[in-house]
Amino acid sequence: MFVQIENLVYQYRGASQPVIKNFSLQLNQGEIIAILGESGSGKSTILRLLTGLETPKSGRIVINGKKIVDDHTFIPPEKRGIGMVFQDYALFPHMTVEDNIKFGLRHMTKKQKQNRLDEMLELVDLLDYKKRYPYELSGGQQQRVALARALAPAPSLLLFDEPFSNLDASLQIKIRDELKEILKRTNSTSIFVTHDQADAAALADRTVLIEKGVVKHISKG
Numbered sequence: 176m177f178v179q180i181e182n183l184v185y186q187y188r189g190a191s192q193p194v195i196k197n198f199s200l201q202l203n204q205g206e207i208i209a210i211l212g213e214s215g216s217g218k219s220t221i222l223r224l225l226t227g228l229e230t231p232k233s234g235r236i237v238i239n240g241k242k243i244v245d246d247h248t249f250i251p252p253e254k255r256g257i258g259m260v261f262q263d264y265a266l267f268p269h270m271t272v273e274d275n276i277k278f279g280l281r282h283m284t285k286k287q288k289q290n291r292l293d294e295m296l297e298l299v300d301l302l303d304y305k306k307r308y309p310y311e312l313s314g315g316q317q318q319r320v321a322l323a324r325a326l327a328p329a330p331s332l333l334l335f336d337e338p339f340s341n342l343d344a345s346l347q348i349k350i351r352d353e354l355k356e357i358l359k360r361t362n363s364t365s366i367f368v369t370h371d372q373a374d375a376a377a378l379a380d381r382t383v384l385i386e387k388g389v390v391k392h393i394s395k396g
């Protein structure tokens with residue numbers, strides 16, 4: 176399995192019981208998984224455990240053969256090879272589209288950076304927008320920049336937090352289809368969290384339903 180998440184347990188400081196209880200999930204390479212659950216069920220906490228913003232009480236995470244977390248291991252966030260697209264996109268407002276996308280490519284030479292930038296702009300169909308600032312873009316375009324920025328360093332795993340909640344209803348379906356097409360074309364292994372069953376059904380290969388930090392059900396689509 177490309178991603179192995181095994182028996183994660185997590186309890187916030189001061190809480191009387193764990194918010195995540197024995198959460199396990201395996202992903203094949205290129206698979207898109209939705210984590211579906213009501214407000215407060217623990218979706219964001221799972222993303223925080225994966226990115227390394229929180230440390231689980233127990234459990235294990237292995238990505239592409241690399242141990243990320245176990246009883247003796249804690250790989251810091253920047254070394255996990257995980258890309259993240261936030262609900263509000265979190266683009267740097269004072270940077271152009273080009274500089275936003277180049278941000279995660281600091282380790283590359285100038286030429287490599289330029290090539291990767293052009294590849295990403297073409298992928299998300301924003302070649303004509305590279306000198307624009309985020310405020311000069313539509314919501315859907317901002318989301319595509321956020322996706323390009325997350326994909327640019329070729330992460331092993333991509334995480335999305337409610338990726339459609341900031342878009343107009345009429346745009347959501349179009350963007351959802353576009354996103355799925357890009358993720359499949361790039362064979363990107365992805366997890367997104369949502370409270371919207373229709374988003375999960377449209378985008379995911381499998382959906383994991385969580386309630387109060389426990390996996391209730393896993394279904395196809």
Ligand SMILES: Nc1ncnc2c1ncn2[C@@H]1O[C@H](COP(=O)(O)OP(=O)(O)OP(=O)(O)O)[C@@H](O)[C@H]1O
Nearest residue numbers: 187190194212213214215216217218219220221370
């Ligand atoms: N920093 C914190 N300290 C204590 N409890 C927290 C903290 N953050 C979240 N919680 C609690 O943990 C539980 C899970 O929260 P989480 O944010 O993971 O839920 P969620 O499913 O992402 O919800 P939403 O859909 O509303 O974003 C909730 O009961 C929440 O109140």
